[in-house]
Amino acid sequence: xxxxxxxxxxxxxxxxxxxxxxxxxAMLPYYKEKFGNASSIHGFGKEIKVALEESREKVxxxxxxxxxxxxxxxxxxxxxxxxxxxxxxxNRKKGKHIITSKIEHHAILESCKFLEKxxxxxxxxxxxxxxxxxxxxxxxxxxKDTILVSIxxxxxxxxxxxxxxxxxxxxxxxGVYFHTDAVQAMGKIPADVQKxxxxxxxxxxxxxxxxxxxxxxxxxxxxxxIPWSHGGSHERSRRAGTENVPGIVxxxxxxxxxxxxxEEQSKHLRNLTETFYRKLTQAIPDVFLNGHLEKxxxxxxxxxxxxxxxxxxxxxxxxxxxxxxxxxxCASGSLEPSHVLSAMxxxxxxxxxxxxxxxxxxxxxxxxxxxxxxxxxxxxxxRSMSPLYANK
Amino acid sequence: MDRQKKNRPLAVVAMSGGVDxxxxxxxxxxxxxxxxxxSMKLWDFKEVGGDPHxxxxxxxxxxxxxxxxxxxxxxxxxxxxxxxDDFKKTVILNFVEEYExxxxxxxxxxxxxxxxxxxxxxxxKALGAEFLATGHYAxxxxxxxxxxxxxxxxxxxxxxxxxxxxxxxxENLSRTIFPxxxxxxxxxxxxxxxxxxxxxEKMESQEICFVADDDYPRFIKEWLDKQGQGLALSEVxGxxLSEVxGSRACPERSRRARGQGGKIRRGPIFNLKGxxxxxxxxIPFYTIGQRRGLSIALGKPLYVIRxxxxxxxxxxxxxxxxxxxxxxxxxxxxxxxDDLEKERECRIKIRYQHQPQEGRISSLTKNExxxxxxxxxxxxxxxxxxxxxxxxxxxxxxxxxxxxxxWSAD
Numbered sequence: 001x002x003x004x005x006x007x008x009x010x011x012x013x014x015x016x017x018x019x020x021x022x023x024x025x026a027m028l029p030y031y032k033e034k035f036g037n038a039s040s041i042h043g044f045g046k047e048i049k050v051a052l053e054e055s056r057e058k059v060x061x062x063x064x065x066x067x068x069x070x071x072x073x074x075x076x077x078x079x080x081x082x083x084x085x086x087x088x089x090x091n092r093k094k095g096k097h098i099i100t101s102k103i104e105h106h107a108i109l110e111s112c113k114f115l116e117k118x119x120x121x122x123x124x125x126x127x128x129x130x131x132x133x134x135x136x137x138x139x140x141x142x143x144k145d146t147i148l149v150s151i152x153x154x155x156x157x158x159x160x161x162x163x164x165x166x167x168x169x170x171x172x173x174x175g176v177y178f179h180t181d182a183v184q185a186m187g188k189i190p191a192d193v194q195k196x197x198x199x200x201x202x203x204x205x206x207x208x209x210x211x212x213x214x215x216x217x218x219x220x221x222x223x224x225x226i227p228w229s230h231g232g233s234h235e236r237s238r239r240a241g242t243e244n245v246p247g248i249v250x251x252x253x254x255x256x257x258x259x260x261x262x263e264e265q266s267k268h269l270r271n272l273t274e275t276f277y278r279k280l281t282q283a284i285p286d287v288f289l290n291g292h293l294e295k296x297x298x299x300x301x302x303x304x305x306x307x308x309x310x311x312x313x314x315x316x317x318x319x320x321x322x323x324x325x326x327x328x329x330c331a332s333g334s335l336e337p338s339h340v341l342s343a344m345x346x347x348x349x350x351x352x353x354x355x356x357x358x359x360x361x362x363x364x365x366x367x368x369x370x371x372x373x374x375x376x377x378x379x380x381x382x383r384s385m386s387p388l389y390a391n392k
Numbered sequence: 393m394d395r396q397k398k399n400r401p402l403a404v405v406a407m408s409g410g411v412d413x414x415x416x417x418x419x420x421x422x423x424x425x426x427x428x429x430x431s432m433k434l435w436d437f438k439e440v441g442g443d444p445h446x447x448x449x450x451x452x453x454x455x456x457x458x459x460x461x462x463x464x465x466x467x468x469x470x471x472x473x474x475x476x477d478d479f480k481k482t483v484i485l486n487f488v489e490e491y492e493x494x495x496x497x498x499x500x501x502x503x504x505x506x507x508x509x510x511x512x513x514x515x516x517k518a519l520g521a522e523f524l525a526t527g528h529y530a531x532x533x534x535x536x537x538x539x540x541x542x543x544x545x546x547x548x549x550x551x552x553x554x555x556x557x558x559x560x561x562x563e564n565l566s567r568t569i570f571p572x573x574x575x576x577x578x579x580x581x582x583x584x585x586x587x588x589x590x591x592x593e594k595m596e597s598q599e600i601c602f603v604a605d606d607d608y609p610r611f612i613k614e615w616l617d618k619q620g621q622g623l624a625l626s627e628v629x630g631x632x633l634s635e636v637x638g639s640r641a642c643p644e645r646s647r648r649a650r651g652q653g654g655k656i657r658r659g660p661i662f663n664l665k666g667x668x669x670x671x672x673x674x675i676p677f678y679t680i681g682q683r684r685g686l687s688i689a690l691g692k693p694l695y696v697i698r699x700x701x702x703x704x705x706x707x708x709x710x711x712x713x714x715x716x717x718x719x720x721x722x723x724x725x726x727x728x729x730d731d732l733e734k735e736r737e738c739r740i741k742i743r744y745q746h747q748p749q750e751g752r753i754s755s756l757t758k759n760e761x762x763x764x765x766x767x768x769x770x771x772x773x774x775x776x777x778x779x780x781x782x783x784x785x786x787x788x789x790x791x792x793x794x795x796x797x798x799w800s801a802d
Contacts (some may be wrong), residue, residue, distance in 0.1 A: 312518040315471055319402075319428065319519060382518055 008321040009367045013207075013360035014156050014184060014300060015325055019250070020209035026253040027211065028104025030246035037231065038243050055252035059216050062259040063201065064192040066206035071217050071235045072161045073250050076183040076204030078228075079217035080107035080150075082239065083179040083200045085227040087148045091177070093168055095145025101133050101162075102126045104152050105181055111140040111356070125151070125300030130292040140172050148177045153185035153201075157340040157356055158291035161189060167206050168197045177223060183207055183215075188266065203255070207245060213376075214247030224271075227361030265361055270298040272368055273357050276302055284379050287304050290341060290354055292375050299359045304350040307389035308382040313355050316377035318377040322371055325356050349388065400426040401525040403569060404516035404680075406508055407431045407470065409458035412527030412572060413592040415584045418466060419571040420525055428519060429463040431456050432512060434479040434503075435602040462589060475511050478540065482506035484615070486641035491612050491676035492656075494699030495775030497554075498744070499600055505559035513564070523569050527701045531573035532556040532565050541565035543727050545784040548576035555741055558779045558789025586693065602689040609677040616656060634635065659704035661688065664697065664713060672706045674736050675699050681714055681771030698795075699774075715750075715768040718796040719777045722760045726788035732761060739781045742772055760793065 010018075031050065036044030038052045060067040071081045088098060100112055102124045112122045124142045124257065131365050133151055142149075149171040154161045166182050171178040171328055179200035182191050187208040199220040206212040219225060219238070231240030239383035258265070274293075286306035305313060307323050312324045317324055326338065357371075383389040398767060405417040407429040413661035421427045430507050433456070456472055463470030473704035483502045529546030530553050541562055544551040556619060560568065572580055584591055599606040604618045663669050670688045672678060677685070682696045695714055698707040726732065732755050739748035740763055751765040781791035 291784075309518070311516070316519055318471075319469060378520075380519060385514070385517060 002320070007370055008323075008371055010323045010368070011357045011363065011371070012323045014159075014356065014358035016206045016212065017038075017209045017360055018362070019206075019211055020254060020257055021198050022257060023210055023253045025231070027250040030249050031225060032075050034245075035169055038245060039234065039237060039311050045172045050279055051249055052243055052245055055248045058252040058256050059203070059362065060218075062191075062255040063218055064194050064205075065218050066221070067296045068236070069193075069218055071219060071238050072243060072251070073215045073217055073239055073243070074183070074350060075213055075215040076105075076202050076207070077215075078200035078239075079204070079215045080105065080181055081111050082217055082225070082228045083145040083202060083219075084148070084150060085115065085175055086113040086120075086228050087179070087200070087223070088120055090224040090226040091147040092120070095144040095185040096120045097143050097148045097277070098124060098139065099123045099141050099149045101151050103155055103157075103160075103340040104150065105126050105156060105183070107154070108150055125159075127343050129345050130266055130295070131155055131158050131340065132292070132295075133167065133168055135163060135166045138167055142145045142170070142174050142176065146174070146176050148179060148328070150179040150181070153180045153182040153191065154189065154194075154297045155299075155340060156184045156352075157338055158261075158302040158344070159184075159296035160291045160346055161295050161297060164198065165196050172197055184300075185297060186255070187262060188269075188299060190262070193218055193220070194385055195328070200225075202253075205254060207249040208254045210249045212252040214244050215392060236239045261361075265295055266298050269359050269362070269363075273298060273301050275365065276357065276359075276368045276372065277303075279368065280375065283372055283376045288345060288350060290344065301357045301359075303357065304346065304356065305382075306350065306353060307386045308379055310351050310354050312382050313375075313378060316382070317371075319374070320378075322374070325358075326354060332335070343375075347364040383387050386392060400424055401522040402426045402520055404428050404430050404512070404519065404521040404525035405525045406527075407459040407463065407510060407564075407593075408527070409455035409462070409562075410527070411584050411589070412529075412580060414459075414462045414527075414589050414591050415580050415587075416525055416571040417463065417468060418589055421468060421751040423534045425523070428516075428521065429459060429468055429473045430472070430512065430515065431459045431715050432507065433466065433472055433474045433476055433481075436476060437602075437604070440611060440618060456591075462591065462677065473515055475507055478511045479507055481505055488612055488615055488676075490775045491608070492701070494675040494678070494701040496679040496773045498773045498777050499602075501559060501777050504556055507566045509560055509568070513567070515597060516721075519584045525562075525565055525569040525571060527551045527572055528557060529572055529575075530557055530570050532570060534566075537729060540728060541702055543786040544573075545781075546570070546573045546575075552785075554786050555789075556771070558727070558777060558786055559729070560662055561725070562727075565727070578662060584613070592682075598645050600743075605701050606679070609673075612676045613656070641670075649668055655762050657704055659706070659709055661686065661706045664709045666706060669708070673700055675706060676703060679774040684719075695771075695784065711770075714770045716772050716795050716797075717765040717768040717776075719772050720756060720760050720765050720793045720796075721753075722793040724759060724761065724788060724790040728781065728782070728785055728787045731758070732757075732788075738787055741781065742769060743776050748779075753765045753780060761790070 023368045034047060036048040036049040038045060056067040056070045059070045074083065074320055096119060098112065098120055100108055100122060116122055125137050125141060127133055151162050151164060151167050153164050168178040177199045180198050181202045183202055183204040184207060185191055186203050201218040205214040227238045229240050234240050234243060288304045290302035290304055314326060337348050338349040341354055398679055403420050403425040403477055405413060405420060405427055407413045407417060416420050416428050443501050458668055460470045483506065488498045488499050515655055516524050529548055529551040531544040531546060533544060535542050535543050542559055543554055543560065543565060545554045603611045658674060659672055660668045661670035661672050678696050678698055678699060684694055688694055694708045695711060696706055698712050703744045732753060734753035736754055737752050740751045741748040749765055749769060751763055753761050756762050763802040772792060774792050774795060776792050777789055777793050780787040
C-alpha cells in the first residue's frame with residue numbers, strides 16, 4: 001500500500017468543512033458571468049443585487065429572522081468582533097460593563113481584551129465541569145451598567161450546548177443586549193432567534209459546508225450598534241466593503257441545505273459519535289469525556305487519553321491518514337493548555353491529553369471502525385513510553 | 393527499494409529548511425524509509441531581541457515554511473514541534489550559567505544531547521519512529537569487536553561535525569542515521585540541485601542560533617536583566633519571583649539560580665604578575681584569548697589569559713601567554729569503549745574550528761581526565777568541548793574544566 005492508497009478520515013469538521021457540491025454549483029456563476037457589483041445601477045449590478053437579497057432572505061429564513069436583520073461579513077470572527085465592539089461603543093454612555101464566559105472563542109475573548117484596554121469592564125462567567133454556564137451566575141454578574149452579554153451557543157472544543165434561551169431571557173429581563181456566537185451550532189441544532197430571544201447571532205460559512213471568508217450576523221431590529229468598518233453604504237452602512245457575492249450565495253445555499261437536512265444529519269452524527277465513544281472506551285482504558293454526552297452538538301466528542309500527550313496522538317493519527325485536533329484550530333501549535341478545558345476544571349495533564357473528534361456529514365461507520373482499529377495501538381505505544389502511566 | 397510499506401522503518405528527520413536536512417530526508421526516502429520531517433521551534437527572538445536576520449534562519453517562520461514546502465514536495469509528512477520550554481531549561485540555562493562562571497559554553501553540543509537526541513527523539517518514538525536522522529556530516533558504524541556503535545568523522549574534512557556529537561549515547565547512535573556522512577558539501581549541493589530540491593541559497597549559519605547578532609554580552613545582559621524582573625530564569629527554574637529578586641528568604645537558591653558567579657559586577661583586571669592594571673565590565677563578557685574590549689593601552693596587544701570567577705578577576709597577558717598544554721576534561725562520554733582504563737595517545741580537538749592535535753589522555757577520576765598536548769595550544773578554554781579522536785573515530789569527549797598553568801614548562 002502506498003501513501004495515496006491510505007485511507008483518509010477527516011474528523012476535524014469543527015475546524016472547517018468541505019464545500020458541499022451544491023454550494024459550489026450555486027457559487028460558480030458568480031465567479032464567471034455574474035460578476036457585477038451589487039452597488040452598480042446597471043444591469044450587471046442589478047442581477048447581483050437580486051442574488052444578494054435572495055441570499056439574505058434565505059439566511060433570515062433559516063434562523064427565523066427578517067432579511068433586514070441579516071448582515072453579511074467576512075466570517076464568524078468578524079461577526080463576533082462587530083457584535084462585541086460595535087455594541088460596546090454604541091452603548092458606552094449607558095455603561096461599560098460586559099459579561100461573557102471563560103470558554104468563548106478567541107474572537108470574543110480577544111475582542112473583550114481589547115475593550116478592557118479601552119476602559120470597559122468584562123466579567124468572565126465560569127462554567128461547570130461539563131462546560132455549562134450557570135444562569136444564576138449571570139444573574140449575579142449583571143449590574144446597572146451592564147450593556148451586553150455574549151455567551152456562545154455551542155462550544156467549539158467540547159461541543160457543550162449552553163442554555164442560551166434561559167440566559168438570553170435573563171439579559172432581556174434586565175434590558176441588556178444578548179449576543180450568541182452560533183458558529184459551531186448552526187446546522188447542528190435549531191437556531192431560531194425568536195425562540196432563543198437573542199439580539200445578535202454570529203454565523204460562519206465554512207463550518208457548514210459553505211465557503212471560507214464569509215459569514216453573517218443577525219442584528220435584531222432596534223439594536224444600538226455602530227459599524228466596525230467604514231466606507232460605502234453596503235450592508236445598510238453596518239459593514240462597508242463590496243459584498244463577497246459568490247461567498248454570500250454559497251453561505252445562503254449552505255445554510256439552506258444544513259437547515260433542511262438537520263434532523264437526518266443529527267441522527268447520523270449522533271449515531272456515529274455514540275458508536276465511536278462506546279467502541280473506543282471498550283478498546284482503550286482510561287479515556288475520559290470532556291463535556292456532556294447528551295447536551296452537546298451531535299458531531300463533537302472531546303476525549304482525554306490519560307497519560308498521553310494529545311499532540312503525539314494527533315501526529316500519529318495523521319500518519320495513518322486520520323485528521324483530528326486538540327482544541328481549536330486557531331490555538332493549535334501552542335502548548336498552552338486549552339482555556340476551555342482549564343475553565344471546566346480539567347486537570348492540566350488531562351487537558352494536554354485531550355483530542356477533539358468532530359464528525360461530518362460524509363463520515364461513515366467504516367471511518368469509525370478504522371479509527372477504533374488503529375487508535376488503541378497508538379495509545380498503548382504512547383502509554384508504554386509514559387512515566388505517568390502505570391500499567392495495571 | 394520497493395519494500396512493502398508496513399516493513400518500511402519509520403525515520404524522523406530533523407528539518408531546518410536548509411539544504412543539508414532537506415537532502416538527508418530525500419536520500420532516506422530514496423533508500424526506502426518511511427520519512428517524517430520535524431522542524432523544532434526552539435527559540436523566540438521576542439525573548440530578548442537580537443534578530444538581525446529575520447529571514448530564513450532556523451526557527452523563523454520562513455525557515456519553517458521552507459521545510460514544510462520541501463516535505464510537501466517530497467510527499468512526506470512534516471510537523472513543527474515546540475521545544476521552546478525544554479530549550480530554555482537546558483541550552484539557555486547552561487549557556488548563561490557557564491558565562492557567569494567565566495567559562496565559554498558550546499550550546500550547540502548541549503542542544504544535540506538535550507534537545508535533538510532527547511526531546512526530539514522522544515517525540516519521534518511517540519510517532520512510532522525507529523530512527524532519528526539529521527543532516528550532520530558524520531558517520532556511524534557498528535564495530536563487531538568492540539560491540540559498540542562508533543561515531544566517525546564525515547568524509548568531507550571541511551564539514552565534519554563529529555565534534556558536536558560527542559555526547560551521543562550508544563542507544564542514540566544505534567538509532568541514528570546520518571545520510572550525509574559519506575558526502576561532501578559540494579556533492580550535497582549538486583544532488584539537491586539534481587533532484588530539484590528547491591532550497592533557497594541561504595547564508596550558512598555560523599553564529600549560535602539564539603544569538604543571531606553574535607553579540608553575547610548583549611544577550612547575557614538582556615537575559616539576566618529579564619531574570620531580574622523574575623521573568624526568565626525564574627520561569628525555567630520554577631522559582632518564585634521573590635527568590636530570584638534576591639530576597640533574604642532563600643539566598644542559597646536564588647544564588648544558584650543565577651549561577652555561581654552571582655550578579656554581573658565590575659572587577660579588576662590583573663596582569664600575570666598580579667598587578668591591577670584595569671577594570672572589567674563583568675566576567676560573563678570575556679572569553680579566553682579575547683583581545684577586544686579590554687580598554688587598556690600598554691603598547692602591546694593584550695589578551696584574556698585566565699578568568700577567576702571566585703575573585704571576580706580577569707588576568708591578561710601577551711599572545712604567547714595563551715599557550716598551554718595541560719588541562720582536565722569532565723562530563724565525559726566515552727563512545728568507543730566503556731572507560732578509559734589506561735593512559736593512551738590520541739588526537740584532541742578543543743574547539744569547533746581546531747585541527748585535532750596529538751596528545752595523551754589519562755584518567756584522574758572516573759569523571760575527569762587529564763589531557764597533555766605534545767605541543768602547547770593557544771587559548772584552551774574552559775567550557776568548550778574536548779573531543780578525543782583515533783584517526784577518524786571519536787573515542788569520546790567532555791567539557792574542558794581546568795587549564796594547568798604550565799606555560800613555562802614548554
